[in-house]
Amino acid sequence: MCSICGLADFNNKIENKVEKIQKMNSILKHRGIDDNGIFKFKNGVLAHNRLSIMDIENGKQPMKAYKNGYSYTIVYNGEIYNCEELKKELEREEIEFKTSCDTEVVLYCYMVFGEKCVEKLNGIFAFAVFDEQKQQVFLARDRFGIKPFFYTMADSTFAFASEIKALLTLEKVKPVIDKKGLWQLMFLSPITLEGQTVFKNIFEIKPGYCGAFSKKGLSLYKYFSLKAEKLDLTPNEASNEVKKLLLDTVKRQIKSDVPLCTFLSGGLDSSALSALVAREYTAQGKILSTYSFEYEGNKKNFKQSLFQPQGDDEFAMYLANYLKTDHTVLTANSETVAKYLENATKFRDFPGQADIDSSLLFFCEQVKKEHSVAISGECSDEIFGGYPWFYRKEMLNSPFFPFVHKPFARANLFKKEIVAQDEGYEYLSKIYKRDLEEVECLPSDSEEDITARKASHISIKYFMTNLLERKDRMSMASSLEVRVPFADHRLAQFVYNVPWKIKFENEVEKALLRNAMKDYLPEKILWRKKSPYPKTHNPKYEKIVTKMLEKRLKKDSRISEILDFEVYKSLKQKENITWFGQLMAKPQLLAWLVQLDVFLSDYDCIIE
Secondary structure (H helix, E strand, C coil): CEEEEEEECCCCCCCCHHHHHHHHHHCCHHHCCCEEEEEEECCEEEEEEECCCCCCCCCCCCEEEEECCEEEEEEEEEEECCHHHHHHHHHCCCCCCCCCCHHHHHHHHHHHHHHHHHHHCCEEEEEEEEECCCCEEEEEECCCCCCCCEEEEECCEEEEECCHHHHCCCCCCCCEECHHHHHHHHHHCCCCCCCECCCCCEEECCCCEEEEEECCEEEEEECCCCCCCCCCCCHHHHHHHHHHHHHHHHHHHCCCCCCEEEECCCCHHHHHHHHHHHHHHHHCCCCCEEEEEEECCHHHHCCCCCCCCCCCHHHHHHHHHHHCCEEEEEEECHHHHHHCHHHHHHHHCCCCCCHHHHHHHHHHHHHCCCCCEEECCCCHHHHHCCCHHHCCHHHHCCCCCCCCCCCHHHHCCECHHHHCHHHHHHHHHHHHHHHHHCCCCCCCCCHHHHHHHHHHHHHHHHHHHHHHHHHHHHHHCCCCEEECHHHCHHHHHHHHCCCHHHHCHHHCCCHHHHHHCCCCCCHHHHCCCCCCCCCCCCHHHHHHHHHHHHHHHHCCCCHHHCECHHHHHHHHHCCCCCCECCCECHHHHHHHHHHHHHHHHHCCCEEC
């Protein structure tokens, strides 16, 4: 994994372009600590920071190759898992490879197949190629947005980067938050609308999109989306196909020239992947390293809920012993989780999920001490239908995004003349309704299948993208690469069309995945009810973040400019409130307010 950034202007020369790109690249150093490089051309400059995972000696970027007298230069962030097949195909086109790294494969794919190259790639990626012949910079992002790709226009200059903070180093790019940005912050954060950010005029290339910037300007188009197709198959045939696809995906994704581990919570998703990797490692005569995450005081203070019915510690250790892995339990205390809130905000470039982010930032920092690559279980719930809104129709049919339980719980904390909550709610509700209407269904779909397709669409487009963003920023802050096998597009496409009655057999969530893993997991894990990423239940944490927030409010804080103090006082009197997803309750809301003040202050945000 790495970072990329660049500047291009095909109508004018870019003055001081090297100095500008050096500043952009240096602020992204955390994403790739092993090497860096810069490439200059007449109308632009590309830069790269490298985290060496494959072919450590020969994978330096930017990487250049030639065809028919023209040069092609790439900056690339990602991992491609079908390199061997692509190499054979490219060799038939008389390509001679000089390295064993996937960067070279991606570059030659573009040189041979042009914009169609993205359709051939199985992996996670964000890359840009300067095409000397066409005088353009080709741009591409993977199908589910696992790797980030932000961009903006500074006058006639196109600027792009792996993280927003690099774009904000440019003098003409301002941290302006307009009403639409505020509404995303107050109602949807940690989610943002597809293709947008909370900053005015700073965008992201949407997942599954590619295109080019040239003298004609920027042109982007969609190259991938899940397609509704008719599947006639038995439950056994469906589970066998899932098992086949998962086995193939895991085999591809465990290839690494540096130490690899898995995150093991003891839940179905991480356990399934750990079991598959452990079996592969055993066949190779190796022992898999696994990590689970805990919080000080959780055993005493854990509170059961619909979304989190059980703690994880017992199950993680049980499966680690069952799989005979080298298991490590990482524990964070309340002080650490609170301390990392500020850095979590800065690495994510906006206030995300409070201690869910800060704890992950801390845990990834610890994992990096021994490993550079990790396998994680994100995306299973969105692909296999693990959330309540897949089977609780009233949640999906609500007028607002189903993962936002109480839309005004956070938005009403702020002054109405600044946020315009009612207008924002109406604006976002229309987007939600429009998204549901876009879902492609088949005439033969049952009512349950239509509901499941809509839930998949909303979950993948918004909730999954948020989880992938969180994992990318918090892991890459320590130069830890995290791979997510459940986000393999072949698996997602297949499962999307499996009838809901098979995915929800006997009204068991993710029954399809459970049946596929019967030969790999013990009953205790196989049929365990879904449990999300763990959070702290220690009441000490709420006291700490409350104190942090009160301290900031007593000063000339930015949040004081927009906070409605009367509503805030009433919040402090409430026992609890769940306002987003499965984990965000009152302690997380207080911590999020701390993050918001850090964000507004440190980024010197301009609210319009």
